[in-house]
Amino acid sequence: MKRRTFLLGTAAVAGGLALGYRVWSAGFDAQAAALAGTGTGAGALLAGWVKIGADDVVTVYVPHADMGQGTHTALAMMLADELDADWARVRTERAPADKAFANRFLAQGWVLQGWQLPSFLTSTVGAGFAEAARFINLQITGGSTAVRFTGQGLRVVGAAARSMLAEAAARRWQVDAKTLSVASSVVSHPPSGRSARFGELAADAATLTAPSDPQLKARRDHKLIGRSLPRLDVPAKVTGEMQYGIDLSLPDMLHAAVRSAPVHGGKLVAIDVAPALKFDGVERVVKLESSVAVVAKSFWQARRALDALHPVFDDGGNGGASTRTHFDQQARMLADGKASSVHRSGDAEAMLKAAPADRIVEATYRVPFLHHAAMEPINATAQFKKGELIVWAGEQDALGSKAALAASLGLAADKVTLHALPIGGAFGRRIAQTSQHLALVAEIAKVVSPRPVKMIWTREEDFAQGAYRPAVSTYIRAALGADGRPTAWSQVYVDLAGPGRREGYQIPYDIPAQSLNVVAGKTHVRTGTWRSVAHSQHAFYTECFMDELAAAAGRDPFEYRRDLLPTGSRLRKVLELAAEKAEWAKPLAPGAARGLALVESFGTIVAHVIEASLGADGSPQVHRVTAAVDCGDVCHPDNATAQVEGAIIMGLSAAIGEQITIEQGEVVQKNFPDYPLLTFANAPPRIDVHFLASDGPWGGLGEPGLPPVAPALANAMFAISGKRQRILPLTAAA
């Protein structure tokens, strides 16, 4: 870790030490404070607290949502390792959605280390606050950032706290702190045999000034980092005790079922509320601009009454839209050439013009809208009382969602409280940019004020009102030299997030002339961030087209890619490891074949080799997936493996059978039966995940396992049948 100034603030808590930190230069502090317009002085912008109680319990406040990534445990391990804490006494708590807990390590990672702010954040807040948000308002769970950014910061906090506890002991015993040793939450002085528990030292430590540059351990000295400790969240998840947002119960709480305009952007035109009022338990029907809500004593009563209503919504002028019109429009955009450049090296267009026709390969690819389909349907609880709004919800970006909510309701930020709860899966759905469900429950809460109201979306509503992975397409041309190597690559792609997004398009191979261009597509359908965001489509385009080039050159797809990557590069090593572990060259039974793909995303490089055959209906049957991963250091190997396994399953599910389609402006798919997720019956019998021993920087892991899945499978299908699949899902083309 680079040396920089760490200013640590301490605060005495009841009998213990609470430690926050600032990893910020004075300039950034001043800038952030000025942009926020809050007059926040030095020391006010603290984040990432650790608390050490008189009872020795070390509480780590984690500024990320728990939605299954296991990062609460990993982050606590990172802090506890540097602290030399007794792991049995370490707990985690979700940091409150308060600016004091803004995750400045994310901002540091993105801004100071030259990472671009991920595109999904740029429109999460109003323009006036956007710049401030870039610096201080980050508490998001996304971008596969927890371990690689937040965790590095928490290590510093742990090291600082350790140093302060040792210093407190040194003063008490009047010895040199260098003669002390710290292990398992005990500071000891071997020469005199004296020792003290953290809990006995915490109050004294809280009076000390935090060190400006605490020393981090070398990798070989880690005691927790690198071990697969049992995750702290697992026990409550096998006993049914885990309380998700949907499980919340408050005194005097009402329940709401809602239906919103099925054509996104539509408005409620007419409704006869009388039929709902006849049902037991119904308190009232709430008419909103684009929705109708039935409020009742129980959710089931509310839902049953809602089903008796026939609200009339308009279509906002989008009733003629369909999947076909959507892609027809994109085909015209790709053809008319009015794109803006995102990357240019050499003169690809001139080289393509000069190349003989038989050395040119061209293709069009497209991917569908995808639903997040988290197992916990969207839900949220709100109470509007004395001009203040309190919301309880599972949100990935509690601070961002809180700011968006305040803005949409015209409330001052300090009149909104958001209690962030564990989430039954989110995958990018529950970020501030697409948190319209929070505004909806807040509007209902206003009407039933001061009673709290819990809104649950039926699975049908969850499908209809999603924020889908954009349905987009691309057109690519490449020229091959006499030796079969690509000399020029020219691509134009549609991005519904606009031309500003610079994510996912990278071509890592040695292709001298590259011209990458984006055209901004349009749709009335709400789109959002879906696990791995723009990488989910770009990996499919790039890695399938690379396979086409290999085939056109008459080369093996593995060797072709390898020869276009520098010897000894991380990318090449990952590709080679995947091929080796998957036994790339070993013959398979007739009808089976392997495909591969290599993708870097969120600071991590992943290659998958997928072994598959085709069923009688032409649909892919996956037998084995071999993953090779370089994410730098690995904090928790078992959980890291679980994240990659899960990403592979989700990637296969999407690649094989998922798509949201649009007819008459509405989403066609209503529930799981018409949106087939991968099941046990078609999950691959074998998944092997291999981590490359790497000295690269820490990378993310929640998302990077996903992007290479679809192209690796499509490439395997080509290897089997000789037929190229350029449209997802793969069953649609079968």
Place this chain on the structure above:
Amino acid sequence: MINLTVNGQQHAVDADPDKPLLWVLREDLGLTGTKYGCGVAACGACTVHVDGEAARSCSLPLRSVAKAAIVTIEGLAASTALPAGQLHPVQDAWIRGQVPQCGYCQSGMIMTVAALLDKNASPTPGEIDSALGNLCRCGTYARVRKAIQSLVAKA
């Protein structure tokens, strides 16, 4: 009032006879370990035991289970002859195998597996896959299979 036996306890429930068992458990009895996922018996998140059989509680009207013995995730361990405070072997295997990610589907998954193993202590991989129609969006399928195999090997 409808009398209902859940986790060995009798409850007099004042709810509409058409109300699905899922919502009776969650709203009337406060047993929120059983989850709502789809409402159409397609995902398995709401799986409970009805007279020892795995059943999807979102699609069982209260009236249909009035005479049945119902076990939910909260009562699974106690439904066996294990000493109080001990986990059911399936729950234990889930911890050893670090199966859950978000965990939302796992109550239903565990209930389905417990019922399967009650009937068939050593299912084949094919029998496991066909008995488990439960959906998991986090993609824990490989770990679920491994955790079951660890129990089968023991049996």
